[in-house]
Amino acid sequence: MDLKEKIIEAKNNLGEKAAHIIAEDLHIEKWDSKMLKGCCPWHRENTPSLMWNKKENYFKCFGCGRVYGILDHFQAQGLPYIESVKKIFETANIPLDDFDFRNTEKDDFFKDYKYPKEEINTDRSKVEKYLTIRGISRATLDFANIKQDYQGNIVFEHRNVDGKLLAVKYRPARVIKKKEAKMWWQKNASMCPILYGVDKIDITMPLLIVEGHIDRLACIEAGFTNVVSIPIGANDLSWIEFNWEWLENFDNIILWADNDDAGRKMIKESIVRIGEHRCRTVEPDEVVVSKVKEYYAQYKANINKTDANNVLLACGKQEVINLINNAKEVPIPDVTKLMECEEFDITKAEVLPTGTKDLDSHIYGYVEGTLNIWTGRTGSGKSTYIIGSCINEAIHNGYGTFIYSGELTQSQLKNWVMLQMAGRNHIIEWDNGENKPKTYTVTNDAKKAIESKYMDSIYVYDSYLIATPEKVISRMEYMRKKHGVRNFIIDNLMCLELDIVKNGNELNAQKNLIIQFLQFAVRYNAIVHLVAHPRKPNGEMAVSEYDILGSSTIPNLAHRIFSVRRTTGEDRENGDAHDAYVSILKDRILGVNKKEVGLYYDVPSRRMYGDKDDVSRKYSWDTGKIKYRTSKFGNNGRLVTNINQEEREVFG
Template identity: 30%
Template sequence: MADIRKFMSEQGWSWKEEQRPGGKTLAILNCPFCGDTEKKFAVKLDDGAYKCLHLNRCGVSGSFWDLQKMLGIRNPQRPDKDKFIHTVIKYERPKVHAESLSNATIEYLKSRGFWDAIMKQFKIGQIKDEIMFPYFKNGELVNIKYRGVKEKKFRQEKNAEPSLFGRDFCTGDYIIICEGEFDAMSFSQMGEPAVSIPSGAKDTRWIETEWEYLQKFQKVYLCFDNDVAGQENIFEIVKRLGKWRCYNVILPFKDANEWLLKDMSYDGVKEVLNNAVQYDPEILKNASQFKEQVIELFEHPDILHGLPTPWEKLDKILRGWRDGECTVLTGRNASGKTTCLNQVIIDLIKKKQNTLIASLEIPARRYLRWMVLNILQTQHPEIKDVDKTIDWIGEHLYILDVYGAIEPNDLLDSFDFAARKYGVNKFVIDSLLKIQFPGINDLKEQKEFINSCIDKLCKYHNGHVWLVAHPRKSLKDSDEPDKVDIEGTGAITNLADNVLIMTRKPVEKTSEVDNRLFVKKNREWGDEGFINLKFDSISKKFSEVSNGNTQSSFNKRSNKDSQESWWNE
């Protein structure tokens, strides 16, 4: 177990402590990860959770365990629970003596639908022109809430313990929690175990004081006002009490007391409780809910086929570029990665696909010159043809005017803007090596960046992302990389849907084939294999080679054999 303060001292950190209204104590200091000088970093002294408030520049956050890992500590420890900081609040007990209910107040309460027996059960009192709602906890008076008879104004005893109104009357395995005393009394009049929270739904201090009491209930029915404000405030309560036992009660009227004045009945209440909706996570579904979608995939298997690639034999393996996926392309220096990707982009333009590329290793004007040569297939094109070609390219291609390093947030913001304004849904990043991560843990930040690309570009914008990644250094350039050899975090290939590896023929080898493009991961179909390519130095274009034993092949032999021996075929 670790003492949070002792741990921070061992790091050489200096901080000031701030007490928060909920009783938590925070250590406030400069962020150790982003060069912060504004003391925007906070650590909870009860559990060690941390967060940097420089959200655009840093924004790191996590548990005490994560903090230790970020700092490179090999054997992280859990926080010492005995060292938890918790302020014990001293509450005051009410000393007010209630008056007997006046005839006018009794008539008012009866006009709200209440019987004499319910008024007596809840010990409703009066002081001057205010109705008194006494809050009892295990028979002891802990709070009084007041409501004006003539005007709907509320107040409570100062420094009183926040507890539940009517709690001592509730038995059984379920409880109904309401937003007001009249609502709790209305349910109780129908024989149901109901309580009311002491203040508005945003004030959840009662959860802490009633924690042990609430543990005995297997079901918690939340019956808040049936309006936008009432429903919005439920979720914080549900999160703390537990989704597995909370149910949202939707009433036929604004609240329970209004229902009591209309046609509330025992059977009606039972029906409402039976129809209450549990707070299942939105992402949690029964398999049968996907029946129609699964049947559609069998009836129309072409749904799983994406946009055709420039090479027919690659389509036989991948079945095209599918929206919502991320493809990683890697290969040694000069293996043809960028040339291959350039051909893919030209093919996307021909298919009228709005595409955006971050060509970080080649300036925009040189990259576009390369593309023009590829399209016109001549080293000396006429200027008028160049002019027309650039106009044609510009109909569907956007390019970031950045050469060199770029921060991940700047890149993602630009991509997101292009998707929203220009309808771009094909995104190319060449290469990951040029993404400048601001923190000290590049591997973690790489993973977060790739996750962000997938979440924002692939899923939210239903696009396809091509990401160029470099392999780790090997003993010699002729060593062919596998998907586990990509430089950086293993999350690069783990998160990707497709992994392609470009290889180039060694100079000393003679073969009609110049390059081979391997498919090392194909999440949707599972097929792996390769296609053989021949490179034309004039047009800078790859064409398929299909003579002899050099035809596209997949799932016929091990990847190791296919990589090491193919130049000798």
């Protein structure tokens, strides 16, 4: 039994006894021990509106909206989270002999971790003075264990569920000046993206996630204590993966971000990864926005940001609670009003560059929420181009990438990725003697740097040649949600084991699989690249979208279709210096069709590049720090840099 189940069992065992404990400790007025109701202690009232929910085991005030359970009560008395849980078990007569509270899920992460030092300053006067202006009381500061350092800054302690201090963040206890750092982490200590406040959370209740540390305090001040803050900022979602197992405890998660572009983007991506079914969002209306603007207008400031702290200041505690309690469910409709939909604008869309400037000039890049199909004859350069454009370019730009390859082993795939990533400046050419081809390897220094930089950026499905569509798509969903992966490569369609019996025939099975990939791309706002081989070659004719092997519906379902082909002997005779071409066979997004972009091939690095591209470009791992004392390696090796390319080879 896990901790959540154990807590629910303890609450059920306590039942109404918990209501009586709380009522007695809080001295609830007009307490009716039979009806389990009384006057709310958090706002003034003459008619009792605080009632005990026998099914969920907590009090709810129907006047101010506050929810309060036995775990909240024990923590309000000053007990740490784990001690509060233990007290519930003890009060409910549930044995703890076989239950382990230790949090060991992140042992590897903390192997060489530099834990922060506790701030021991007992003076909190400057912090209390400033946060009082922000509407935060001393009681809230006590509940959240807010401290002040010796320089007068606010101290936010990030602890894990066990109460262990993992990181410390600071903020000036005053208005932030222009160009001044708003927040910073403790010097000479490590940090981790643990949500701020997990040590105060009842995992059996709905969880509120806000964008700012002071926003968390504002919600606590208003009466909603089951709240955490993201640790860094709206643009950094590393907290989802780091807190993944803990977040899995919650059936109901409420998101409240700032009403700016960064906040909206955070909400959109968080919903995709956490799951639409359990997410709700706080969406202040124009009335709230207007009140916030009016509040700041008295200070001659033009501010309309509706974060929790601003709403607390401008509208009061009750409005904060109302917004949380009335958070909106994420709509998943089958039918919607067209005029309410957001109009597509490629200039505002999330687009990943292809790495080929001439191709980007036609299509802008790979667009999130799309299915892209790649085709081409064997040996055309298809795999080589996909590794550079769809894999390496993606991780270079910060896109986590998932690969299913039914043709290349993991070691083969890594070799191709490493060579292209390293480039000519970090590749050794080995002369293997007469009648033997030259071979190429990445230098050890470059290899270590590349592996370190992209260790958490690229993932490979670990079932070579054996995979069902259900298994692959299930793993894709997991990687999208937990690790935030947005870029997926499936190579290739014919390597997936289709259920012919279930689908009636092979063509129907292929069609249904393409539909699944399409739905995945759209639902999870992901980029999906699917490799599909062409039918048997017809002379030297270029591949068209209808030459793709399999169901005729495949090209109709894709957003974009690309093909890669080698230049022909006739092309060479006519003076074409290109080695290959990448073609746009279909582009449903921008309507660009039948465009070709010429490519060159660099033998040592396996890079394919266009007329406007630099074959020696540096990827994000290459900071220029690696220097080589000599260009010679061993008796028969030398750096490729500046070596003229004198030979060609088949690439595929």
